[in-house]
Amino acid sequence: MALMRILVIHGPNLQLLGTRPPHLYGTVDLATINRQLQQQARTQGAILTIVQSNHEGEIVSLIGKARGSYDGLLLNPAAYTHTSVAIRDAIEGTGLPAVEVHLSNIAAREAFRQQSLTAAVCRGQISGFGPLSYHLGLQALLALHAAVNTAPAPAQSPAARVRRPAGRSRK
Numbered sequence: 673m674a675l676m677r678i679l680v681i682h683g684p685n686l687q688l689l690g691t692r693p694p695h696l697y698g699t700v701d702l703a704t705i706n707r708q709l710q711q712q713a714r715t716q717g718a719i720l721t722i723v724q725s726n727h728e729g730e731i732v733s734l735i736g737k738a739r740g741s742y743d744g745l746l747l748n749p750a751a752y753t754h755t756s757v758a759i760r761d762a763i764e765g766t767g768l769p770a771v772e773v774h775l776s777n778i779a780a781r782e783a784f785r786q787q788s789l790t791a792a793v794c795r796g797q798i799s800g801f802g803p804l805s806y807h808l809g810l811q812a813l814l815a816l817h818a819a820v821n822t823a824p825a826p827a828q829s830p831a832a833r834v835r836r837p838a839g840r841s842r843k
């Protein structure tokens with residue numbers, strides 16, 4: 673099976689991981705998360721392109737161009753999770769399978785963080801496991817891809833099986 677091409681997007685302020693409040697986001701920095709994700713990808717059959725952006729429009733454009741170049745999206749939209757209709761519409765528009773991840777458990781945080789505008793257009797959301805959320809998200813995308821690519825061909829109806837091209841007679 674071909675390697676799965678995945679676009680990983682880290683949203684605003686995630687470049688500060690390691691120095692952001694550690695009780696919420698841990699002490700691991702973004703470079704380490706990326707290195708470990710690349711390692712996982714190498715052993716599990718994926719090619720990752722990893723981008724961090726603080727700009728909503730740039731994230732929208734990246735997602736908008738992803739179809740054709742990627743087979744899936746792994747994203748932590750960070751604060752835009754709770755505000756961005758534009759990112760939500762971009763994810764929906766690509767039609768690519770997407771998994772949303774968060775380091776912190778957003779369901780256990782302030783009320784404004786408990787709502788995700790983007791999760792509903794993703795295949796699922798993984799939240800609260802620190803850097804492991806990214807690894808679980810990558811694994812979920814790979815499993816979705818494998819399920820699609822190893823699905824048995826649809827069974828043919830008896831009529832379809834005996835049908836022949838027009839004009840050809842049976843010997």
Ligand code: DQA
Pocket residue numbers: 684685686748749750751752753773774775776777778785
């Ligand atoms: C976050 C949660 C968001 O609410 C917050 O704005 C972030 C990080 C997380 O990974 O836990 O920047 O997405």
